[in-house]
Amino acid sequence: MIWCLISDLLIEVAMPTPFRPPLPLLDNDVLRTFVAIAETGNFSNAAEVVLRTPSAVSMQIKKLEEQLKTTLFLRDARSVSLTQHGEMLLSYARRMIALSNEAVSRFVMPDLAGIVRLGAPDDIAERLLPRILKDFAETFPSIMVDVTVDMSSALRKRIEEQRLDLALFNCNPRSFPNFGEVIHTEKLVWAGAKCGNAHLRDPLPISVWEEGCVWRQDAISQLEKQKRPYRVAYASAHSMAQRAAVLSDLAIAPFPRSYVTDEMVVLGPQENLPELFSFDVRLLTTPQLSVPGKAVADSIRDFYGQMTRAAA
Numbered sequence: 492m493i494w495c496l497i498s499d500l501l502i503e504v505a506m507p508t509p510f511r512p513p514l515p516l517l518d519n520d521v522l523r524t525f526v527a528i529a530e531t532g533n534f535s536n537a538a539e540v541v542l543r544t545p546s547a548v549s550m551q552i553k554k555l556e557e558q559l560k561t562t563l564f565l566r567d568a569r570s571v572s573l574t575q576h577g578e579m580l581l582s583y584a585r586r587m588i589a590l591s592n593e594a595v596s597r598f599v600m601p602d603l604a605g606i607v608r609l610g611a612p613d614d615i616a617e618r619l620l621p622r623i624l625k626d627f628a629e630t631f632p633s634i635m636v637d638v639t640v641d642m643s644s645a646l647r648k649r650i651e652e653q654r655l656d657l658a659l660f661n662c663n664p665r666s667f668p669n670f671g672e673v674i675h676t677e678k679l680v681w682a683g684a685k686c687g688n689a690h691l692r693d694p695l696p697i698s699v700w701e702e703g704c705v706w707r708q709d710a711i712s713q714l715e716k717q718k719r720p721y722r723v724a725y726a727s728a729h730s731m732a733q734r735a736a737v738l739s740d741l742a743i744a745p746f747p748r749s750y751v752t753d754e755m756v757v758l759g760p761q762e763n764l765p766e767l768f769s770f771d772v773r774l775l776t777t778p779q780l781s782v783p784g785k786a787v788a789d790s791i792r793d794f795y796g797q798m799t800r801a802a803a
Contacts, residue, residue, distance in 0.1 A: 515558045519591050521551045522584040525563065528552065529581050532570045593632040604633035605783045610646040610658030611638065613700075614730040615772070618750065619794070627790040634783045642728065644703045650775050656784045657776040659791065663705045664771050671773035675795040677747045679706055679767040681758040687740035690762045696724035698736035698744040705770060710745040713765035749798075 527537035528548070538545045556563055563577035573581060596603070611620050616638065624636055639649065643660035647670075650658050662670065683690050695714070699707040714721045724742040727733060730750075736742045738754055745767055751757055758764050772795065776788060 517555075517558070517584075517587070519588060521555050522588055524548055524551045525555060526581065526584050526588065528564065528571060529573055529577070532572070534571065588629065589632065592629050596630075596632055603631055603783055603786060605781065606635045606637055607781070607784045607787045608637050608639065608654070608656045609787060610649055610655045610660075611640060612643050612646065612659070612661055613640055613728055614661075614747070614750065615659050616640045617730050619798075623791055623794045626794065627787060630790070631783070631786055634786065636787060642701070642703050643705065647775065650777060653777055655777075656780060657774065657788055657791075660773055660775065661705055662771045662773045663709065663768065666705070671775040673771045674774050674792055675772040675799060676769055677749060677772070678769045679709065679745050680748050680751065681710075681743050681762075681764045681767065682737055682746040682751050682755045683743040683758050683762075684738055684740040685754050685756050687756075689737075689740050690743050690758050690764065694720035694722045696742040697721050698725035698727075698733050698742035699723060700733070701726055701728045706745045709768050709770075713767060717765045719763070719765070 524537060524541050524543070527540040528534060531537045531540060534548050534552075535545050538548045541548065543551075552563065559576070559580070561576045562574050563580060564571040565574055620638065624638075627634075627636065639646070639655060639658075641649070643662065646655065646658040646660050649655045659674075660671070664676075681690070689696055697710065697714075699710060701707070711721070725732065725736040733744050733746075734750075734752075737744050737746075743758060743764075746755075747770075748757070760766065774788060774791060776784065780788065
């Protein structure tokens, strides 16, 4: 009986364990492409982000789906959306890319660390700064950017008092011809709700920023030159409130051309509204800007350069 038990044990030990193939390794380059598609909602746009052809992007995703044995995107003629498994992978992919960037930066750029104090007006902080800082954080994860949102005039003062390292501000070129570095120029336009009628009311209801805003100054100045009756229906320092007033058709507002969404229309002379000026977005830095500060400034210049080229 004892011999039979020992014999059974020897047979079990001698039997080979079931073979388990190693799990496939996920390529960070492919994950970057996957994240770019998820964020842009389009294979072609993602291809521009990762500097690949659309066909190469499609091949990467096909390979990734084969590796994971699942479908990551639901595709239609114009856009793509994540499946449930795609949403799960997106969380992992972002964490893996961030960890990879952090690890590499410790060896490649060990000195680029610290805190950079950046100022920006509300419209830039809401619309553009999250994208700028997201791209920057992926490249320089050891640099912390401390953001202050304020009026352009207040930001210039903070730079002069060295309470900020660098700041973006909106500027009337005629008022400050040689102040700061021009990194972007854009046309200011009147924006109204699509199919709205706020521009037909008398007096004209306008939504503007608080006193000191260059957009407010030009809009009111041009209306007064035209002798167009108006009333300030909404005044706020927050661009979200300005947009809400326009979309509700409660007022029209002076916006940068790029700020006009599909739910808005550009209004002009045909609606008996005056032309508005073109304004500068300028970058102002302290005289002795640190190396991390220069990295932030270069990232901002690169972003606006891409935006200008895309609009051309």
